Amino acid sequence: MEKPFLTIAQATQYELVIKKSRFICSLQRVTTEEAAQDFIKQVQDKNRKANHNCFAYLVGDHDQVQRESDNGEPSGTAGVPILESLQLAKLHNVVAVVTRYFGGIKLGAGGLIRAYSNVTTQAVHQAGIVQRLRQRQLKITVSYRQHDALTYYLKEHQLAIAGEEYGVNVITNVLVNEEATEKTIASLQNRFNDQLTIEKAGQHFHEVPYQPNQD
Incomplete structure (x- = not known):
């Protein structure tokens, strides 16, 4: 049986504050890689003073295009956790950008992975999920x-x-x-x-x- 095609119900933004660092996840539906890149640039332009604008996206009915970026965070601590959170929710055609404003307290690799994963998961819950029939x-x-x-x-x-x-x-x-x-x-x-x-x-x-x- 074909797996259901799931995506977010609506665009949303969700913020977590962890040890004075602000993690802001912006979610948007997209159908092309160009649209995903455009959304990433929009978020980056709005948050020029942020320390990081990390992202991940899945595009295509079978996730033919998958990209992620740590955007300056230690390798594997941001982009991959964001992408895995989207995959865990079984979403398609969605882009997530997590903006971080550093609060002065280092979180360590494990702390960063949890932060980027959790803020993305919470953003997905807030956006809601729909099935395309x-x-x-x-x-x-x-x-x-x-x-x-x-x-x-x-x-x-x-x-x-x-x-x-x-x-x-x-x-x-x-x-x-x-x-x-x-x-x-x-x-x-x-x-x-x-x-x-x-x-x-x-x-x-x-x-x-x-x-x-x-x-």
Whole structure:
């Protein structure tokens, strides 16, 4: 079974203060590496006086592009923890920039890794996670005589009507999850004794809130 495609619900910013150092994680959805780089530059420009603007991003349905940077922090203490936090949440198409304003107290390698990891994880929790569902549009042609029965059936099976067209017959548009398309068509034809004309139309993406414990 294909793994769910998850990403953040919205852009957000989250701050942690650890031993007087401020760690500010900025999260943004992106679909290209260029967009990720643009966002990183925006955060850097807004925080020119910061000691570090470390980042990580994952781009592509299968994370074809993955990048991370310690931006001057000791090697492996910032970029990798940020990236691993995004991966642990199973996110795609997201960029995280963690800005650090040094507070004068050194944290050590372990402290830095925990700080960058924790602020990223907390930012993800604040942003929320959504699952992207691939849906297929079905155009169902039904007679006026059977229209009420079809409407009742769709409501009963929690299939939302995406619009209707009225002519000689009624064309009812419905969106169903891609993997349920054939089963839905078979159920409809069985219920209405093959008296419906059902055409597969375009694909759409729909996002629904996601809780990690759903897996």
